[in-house]
Amino acid sequence: DTAVSQTPKYLVTQMGNDKSIKCEQNLGHDTMYWYKQDSKKFLKIMFSYNNKELIINETVPNRFSPKSPDKAHLNLHINSLELGDSAVYFCASSPRGPNEKLFFGSGTQLSVL
Amino acid sequence: GQNIDQPTEMTATEGAIVQINCTYQTSGFNGLFWYQQHAGEAPTFLSYNVLDGLEEKGRFSSFLSRSKGYSYLLLKELQMKDSASYLCAVRDWRDDKIIFGKGTRLHILP
Numbered sequence: 001d002t003a004v005s006q007t008p009k010y011l012v013t014q015m016g017n018d019k020s021i022k023c024e025q026n027l028g029h030d031t032m033y034w035y036k037q038d039s040k041k042f043l044k045i046m047f048s049y050n051n052k053e054l055i056i057n058e059t060v061p062n063r064f065s066p067k068s069p070d071k072a073h074l075n076l077h078i079n080s081l082e083l084g085d086s087a088v089y090f091c092a093s094s095p096r097g098p099n100e101k102l103f104f105g106s107g108t109q110l111s112v113l
Numbered sequence: 114g115q116n117i118d119q120p121t122e123m124t125a126t127e128g129a130i131v132q133i134n135c136t137y138q139t140s141g142f143n144g145l146f147w148y149q150q151h152a153g154e155a156p157t158f159l160s161y162n163v164l165d166g167l168e169e170k171g172r173f174s175s176f177l178s179r180s181k182g183y184s185y186l187l188l189k190e191l192q193m194k195d196s197a198s199y200l201c202a203v204r205d206w207r208d209d210k211i212i213f214g215k216g217t218r219l220h221i222l223p
Contacts, residue, residue: 035213041198043156043213056210090155094211100204101146102211104155
């Protein structure tokens, strides 16, 4: 199926650990994003990559490091996890063009204990 | 900066019509999106407006007035499955960001 897929769907971990979330899209899109959705359901942009190049870095702590090995993949690595990092993280992609609608992955629910 | 406002919650009755408003402030407006998000799921695209006027797509319509910084999403013949959050999002041409409002949670009563 053509889609944006991210893994894992659920991630439960202890404070201080390091974890990664993977994202892949087979839609042929040039641009990929990470969004964070907090407990109040506010969807906030974190990063955007266009063809492996970082375009947007939205004042996110250095503990968050995105990596794009190729334009179909955008992974998110988080160091030294904190309680406040608990949220749902959505990967998304979009094509270039005037109607750049976002296609979202199914989300990763991160719980930091 | 950008600011997007929409009501936090709304309630409507099955079979009725509901209008969800969104106001925005941005210097670099380049399109407005509406997304639907069911609980525990990813947002899915509903509509896109970049020119003034009404875009109709089945039971859903979206309106835009750029001069007023205003949009609405109109849902007709409401069904129980329309219970969801509706997210208004604005694209800014200056940095290509798509910024979301805080969403409107719509409750449908039988």
